[in-house]
Amino acid sequence: MADFKPSRVLVTGAGGRTGQIVYKKLKEKTDQYDTRGLVRREESKEKIGGADDVFVGDVRDVESIIPAIQGIDSLIILTSAVPKMKPGFDLTKGGKPEFYFEDGLYPEQVDWIGQKNQIDAAKAAGVKHIVLVGSMGGTNLNHPLNSLGNGNILVWKRKAEQYLADSGVPYTIIRAGGLQDKEGGIRELLVGKDDELLNTETKTVTRDDVAEVSIQALQFEEVKFKAFDLASKPERVGTPTKDFKALFSQITTRF
Template sequence: MVVASAAPCKVFITGAGGRTGRQVLQKLRSRPEEFQAQGLVRRKEQTDELGGEGLVVGDISNPDSYAKFLRSADKLVILTSAVPKMKERKDPAGPPEFYYEEGGMPEEVDWLGQKHQIDLAKEAGLQQVVLVSSMGGTDPNNRLNSIGNGNILVWKRKSEQYLTDSGMPYTIVHPGGLIDREGGKRELLVGKDDKLTSTGYRTVPRADVAEVVVQALVHKEALNKGLDLVSKPEGEGNPTTDFAALFNQTQAGL
């Protein structure tokens, strides 16, 4: 069921300058009768890259830099995430090593930064928080946790649990490996607790993740659910178009 609205829904997107965040912003802007989008970016030059209008420069570690904009929204989409950097290789034949920049550790970004956003959303009485996280969080030994000694999935999972415990209406999306391919061409699969990994399907286009986020904002079937998300290869199965049915394939809860 699509949630009807007389006036455009005001959506605040954090992480709007990222590769997935940009696509969410673009999709919302393409539907002005339904949405009024505003995005948080980290650097001034990103406002020019993204068209300027409706963009706020701020830092999630400093809630005062964006709080008034978040409070004026109806719904919040969280797309912020710590991003590891590759160290310069001393041995070209050796394995790559990674690190997180100062202030950009997963504990700071994926836990404390997201906690600030959830707290502000709750205080402001927002209608929904859509959090884009990652698959793999049920396994503390997942290899992603070893990157830069950041335990990124551990902190993401902590934030997810905080959101579900907050009492806020929520949707949590756990994408598989993100790929840069055209959206709308694949059959999407949803599941729980990383069980989709046993299907052999492990990736999903960013564009399809962005579409699922937008659809979660308008379908009641997405409320108070966490869902893992992957896709079949293009040409295998039928492209997903019925998102209410997709959301109905998962039960409530993280």
């Protein structure tokens, strides 16, 4: 095995809350992966260590991301538009906070055009597998997330997912439930389809578990050309998931 070369993986959105976890986990597996990150700003690059393998580019400008994508084997897409709360909201007075997206950073531009650009560049570069992390809720046009900042974020995410599924590139689409900033690796993970899990008590998942599933997806043929919803049972209910091949074998849906 002297000629074994680590698989070259690019994590886009590596400065985001889930992206940082994926990038860090991959960097710890130097025997398996040669990892790169893509961030939008120099400050984000510094935030995750400022290594030479972190590229700065804007997914809305396809030319700016080509250097990061050249020569990679796999791509994990974790870019997403981020709604911001309008200033002046007073929690003590009740009511609902209002949200907005910064100009040019609406879901249409980031989650649709930005992801389409990544898929196109990856396909042109001969990338062998694209893992796309999205959100549950895309089957419901009236989902509350769509109303945030009038962004229709799930609509645009779904459009990008469909584009990837139609691209011909081997893909894995992970539609995560509500994201929690809690310890990962200690819950039983659940896979589903068509937002069925949203009708259950188990519709959340930790960012750490999403990150782990994204990385595990690189290793198993069972999860190529598949799309699935991801959530978990509460802590101490069920058995923590360790056998990802078995988890992925439950998935039957291509989209």
